[in-house]
Amino acid sequence: MLDRESLEPVRLLHRASLFKRLAAGDRQKLQVIAANVDTLFIVASCNQDFNIARLERYLVLAREAEVNPVVVLTKMDLADQPEAFAEKARAVQPDLVVEIVNARDAESVARLAAWCGPGHTVALLGSSGVGKSTLVNTLRGSDSIATQAVREEDGKGRHTTTVREMHRLDGGGWLLDTPGMRELQLSDAASGLAEVFDDILALTLKCRFSNCTHEAEPGCSVRDAMQQGKLDRARLERWRKLAVEDAANSVSRATRRERADIAENAAQALSNNAGRRPRR
């Protein structure tokens, strides 16, 4: 927080919500994507970009950071059945808010204003080309941020936005536009995973063996649910993949932390010894 007069920093505000990811290239490092965000717009398009696994991944991130997620599906004007995409997204979590818009159309985007009121900060995440910057432009009633047509061949974006940028709305809200990210690995996201996949978690707690792998053990509630058509195998596999990834990344960072602790303790011991040299 800055002092109004001197503009000197007077207080470091507590980061209410923190989005982090493992830095691309260096899996051992955490990179902060955004802090103090109230709402996350998870942006995807009503086309081949739409991907349930990616949506779940962003949701885990939002739940882990305790930020309110809103799924924004763009390009409804280009889709034959945009509602079909919304249905798929809603199936991920029963209470999930899903909005379908034409990001270029102010009237269509107006429904998102509810989350962008005074003092509110919204971060936009999603693949390149889904229309994050277009949404920001339309919400601000300007076209000052660069956007670029997606590639003809595969509909993929061209990584037009390259840095995170805050944009102020006339109404007092803030929008954080981000570059479409290629890599978004989970780390330390156990509680986010538990929330997004709470149905699976509840089943695993009922398995006969506490270390059930849900492959071949008797008394497995997860397999029972699948046999009864209550759990989709693909969803189970997506959960498994994210859980394994999260565990692997969390462990490798823990080892790094442990190594740092050991090094620090050793240094401490050395300096203590230096102070307590035996008298001659």
Ligand SMILES: Nc1nc2c(ncn2[C@@H]2O[C@H](COP(=O)(O)OP(=O)(O)OP(=O)(O)O)[C@@H](O)[C@H]2O)c(=O)[nH]1
């Ligand atoms: N018809 C239509 N076009 C859209 C819509 N949303 C975005 N576009 C177009 O899609 C292209 C990509 O939009 P951008 O806003 O640059 O996408 P972005 O998500 O910011 O992409 P990066 O900055 O690369 O991460 C632009 O040509 C937009 O005009 C939409 O709802 N309908």
Ligand SMILES: [Mg+2]
């Ligand atoms: Mg952009």
Ligand SMILES: [Zn+2]
């Ligand atoms: Zn089981």
